[in-house]
Structure formats: C-alpha cells, structure tokens
Amino acid sequence: MRKFFILILKGMGMGAADVVPGVSGGTIAFITGIYEELINSIKSVNYSNLKLLFTGKIAAFWEAVNASFLLSIVIGIGISVVSLAKLLMYILQNYPELIWSFFFGLIIASAIYVAKQIKVWNVSAIISLIVGVAVAYIITEVTPAETTEAYWFIFLSGAIAICAMILPGISGSFILLLLGKYEFIIGAVSEFKIGILVVFLAGAGVGIISFSNVLSWLLKKFHNQTIALLAGFMVGSLNKVWPWKNTLETFTDRHGELKPLIQENVLPMAYEGDPHLYSAIVLAIVGFILIFVIERVAVQKDKA
Numbered sequence: 001m002r003k004f005f006i007l008i009l010k011g012m013g014m015g016a017a018d019v020v021p022g023v024s025g026g027t028i029a030f031i032t033g034i035y036e037e038l039i040n041s042i043k044s045v046n047y048s049n050l051k052l053l054f055t056g057k058i059a060a061f062w063e064a065v066n067a068s069f070l071l072s073i074v075i076g077i078g079i080s081v082v083s084l085a086k087l088l089m090y091i092l093q094n095y096p097e098l099i100w101s102f103f104f105g106l107i108i109a110s111a112i113y114v115a116k117q118i119k120v121w122n123v124s125a126i127i128s129l130i131v132g133v134a135v136a137y138i139i140t141e142v143t144p145a146e147t148t149e150a151y152w153f154i155f156l157s158g159a160i161a162i163c164a165m166i167l168p169g170i171s172g173s174f175i176l177l178l179l180g181k182y183e184f185i186i187g188a189v190s191e192f193k194i195g196i197l198v199v200f201l202a203g204a205g206v207g208i209i210s211f212s213n214v215l216s217w218l219l220k221k222f223h224n225q226t227i228a229l230l231a232g233f234m235v236g237s238l239n240k241v242w243p244w245k246n247t248l249e250t251f252t253d254r255h256g257e258l259k260p261l262i263q264e265n266v267l268p269m270a271y272e273g274d275p276h277l278y279s280a281i282v283l284a285i286v287g288f289i290l291i292f293v294i295e296r297v298a299v300q301k302d303k304a
Contacts, residue, residue, distance in 0.1 A: 004072050010034055011076020017103075018165050018172055019081060019088045019186075026166045027110050027234060031291050036219060038073065039166065041066040042212035086190055100243035101280035105287030107241055111234035113291055118224050118231070125228040132232020139178070140240035147180040151199045157181045158203025163211040167233055243280055244268050 010032045014025035029035040044065045052061035062068070091099050118125055147153060157179050165172030176182040188196040218226040242265045249262040268277060 004068070007034070007069060007072030008076040008079070011073035011078075012080040013076075014073065015077035015080025016084050016088070018077070019084055024165065024167060024172070024233075024237070025077070026230075027107060029166070030230070031110050031113055034069075034073070037066070037069065039212050039216050039219065041070050042166075042208055043216045045070075045209055046213075081189060095276060097243045097276050097280040098283055100241055101284040102287040104238065104241045104243055105284035105289075106291060107234050107238060107287075109288045109291035111231050114227060114231040114234060117227050120224055122224070125224045128225040128228040129232040129235075132229040132234075133236040134232075136233045136236025137239050138236075139175075140237060142178050149184065153179075154181070154185075154196060154199045155203035155206075157185070158200040159207030159210075162204040162207040166208065166212070166215070167230065239265070243284070 010028070013028040013032065017028045018025040026035065029038050049061055049064045052058075052064060088099070115129075157176060160179070161172040161175045161181075163172075164175040173182055176185055185196075185200060187193075188200070215226075244266050245263040246266050247263050268281065
C-alpha cells in the first residue's frame with residue numbers, strides 16, 4: 001500500500017505538470033525515477049496481452065501489463081487534473097511569474113539530471129542533444145491556432161498531445177495550445193463534458209500505446225542518443241517557460257477574451273517594480289534545488 005500511495009503521488013506530480021502549458025509530465029516521471037518503467041508498462045498493453053484479458057485470464061493480464069503500477073499513476077494523474085485544473089489556471093492568470101519561475105528552476109535541474117544518465121558523450125549524443133534543443137525551441141515559437149471542434153479533431157488532438165506528455169521537455173498542454181484546444185479541453189474537464197472527454201481520451205489511448213512502442217525501442221537500441229534528445233527537449237522548452245515576458249501582439253479568442261499571441265523574453269530587471277520579482281527568483285531556486293533533493297532521496301532509498 002505504501003508503494004501504491006507513493007506512485008499515486010508521482011502520478012499527481014505528472015498530472016499537475018501536464019495541466020500547465022510548457023511543463024511536461026514526462027519530466028516529472030523522469031526525475032521521480034519511473035520514466036522507463038512507465039514507457040515499458042504502456043508498451044505491454046498489446047494484442048497478445050489483451051487476449052489474456054478477453055479469455056478471462058485476468059490475473060495473468062494484470063501482471064503482464066504491470067497494471068498495479070499503471071493504475072496508481074493514472075489515479076494520481078486523474079486526481080491532479082480534476083482538482084488542480086482550475087487552481088493552476090487561476091495562478092497562471094494572476095501570478096504567472098511565480099509559477100513559471102518555479103517550473104523554470106525545476107526544468108533546468110531536470111535537464112542536468114537527465115544528462116547525467118548519458119553513459120558516453122560521443123558525436124551522436126551531442127547531435128541528438130542539439131536536435132532536441134532545436135525542435136523544442138521551434139515548437140515554443142509556433143503561434144497558437146484556432147481549429148475545429150469536430151470530434152475527429154478532438155480525437156487527433158488527444159493522440160498528438162499524449163505523445164508530447166510522455167516526452168520530457170515537450171508539454172502536451174502546450175501542444176494542445178498550438179492546436180487551439182487547450183482551453184477547450186480544460187473547460188470540458190471543469191464542466192465534466194463526458195462526450196468530449198471520452199473522444200479525447202480514446203485518441204490519447206491510441207496515441208500513447210503506439211508511441212510508447214517507438215520510445216521503448218529507441219531507449220533499448222539507442223539509449224544514450226535518446227536520453228540526449230530528451231535532455232535537449234528540456235533545454236529547448238526553457239524558451240517557453242521563461243517567466244518574464246513582454247507581449248508584442250494579442251488576439252481575441254472565441255470567448256472574446258484577449259490573449260497573448262507573440263511574446264518576447266526580457267530580463268527580470270524589466271520587472272523591477274513587480275512586488276513578486278524576488279519571490280519569483282526564490283521560487284526558481286527552490287525548483288532547482290528540489291530536483292536534487294528528490295535525486296538524493298532516491299539514491300539513499302536505493303542504497304537502503
């Protein structure tokens with residue numbers, strides 16, 4: 001039961017991160033030490049194991065897909081998404097520098113932690129790192145779009161976003177933002193619009209099972225290069241998470257609300273009159289230190 005509740009807490013961390021555009025649940029999975037087990041467990045939900053379920057061999061199926069682990073993580077993610085969606089949206093709207101600062105420090109430390117998992121730094125690992133940085137940076141520079149609310153596009157959005165959610169550094173929420181579906185899905189969660197959520201989750205299910213097979217294969221065959229690519233994703237995503245920004249251009253969304261369209265990063269000194277400036281800097285430091293505290297605790301636990 002203790003392990004079950006710890007996994008739920010880790011799932012809650014992933015869920016909380018996935019709600020925020022710019023922060024990846026995959027990052028939280030990596031720094032809490034469950035990333036590769038998560039990918040391999042999702043991958044194990046395949047045709048041969050599903051046959052065990054459909055033929056009544058429930059216990060064998062449960063063990064084959066590591067279902068206790070997956071159930072714990074899913075429960076944790078669900079608790080966070082349902083309970084924190086409105087709270088995080090409130091903080092993002094009213095105290096953006098504070099939450100972005102915390103996640104900025106968190107992601108810098110996470111990138112360092114992930115890079116430490118690379119056993120050999122060679123040319124291919126360095127190229128993978130650079131490619132990861134470039135891809136994530138380009139994604140953060142793309143302008144959000146307005147798109148259709150048809151069910152087929154909601155299904156597709158779920159499939160694409162879930163792939164990003166399990167990649168450290170690339171935020172599934174931000175992908176939804178680019179697809180013009182972030183507020184739409186958050187609203188569906190807050191208002192319990194079952195039809196929309198079922199279609200979205202069906203797309204997510206198809207996407208995550210398909211993509212986890214690719215990712216698991218890459219981690220087995222090209223471990224160093226894949227880890228370097230993931231570390232690069234984290235570094236490149238810092239462009240989006242930088243707390244201090246000036247809005248250059250805005251747009252009006254379908255609800256008539258004014259939203260930032262194009263922003264530029266500025267130095268903290270530009271916010272010198274902001275009463276939250278020093279609190280934001282402290283939170284960035286706290287986020288940075290927190291990762292290494294988690295790592296130290298995990299190492300001590302392994303030794304014990």
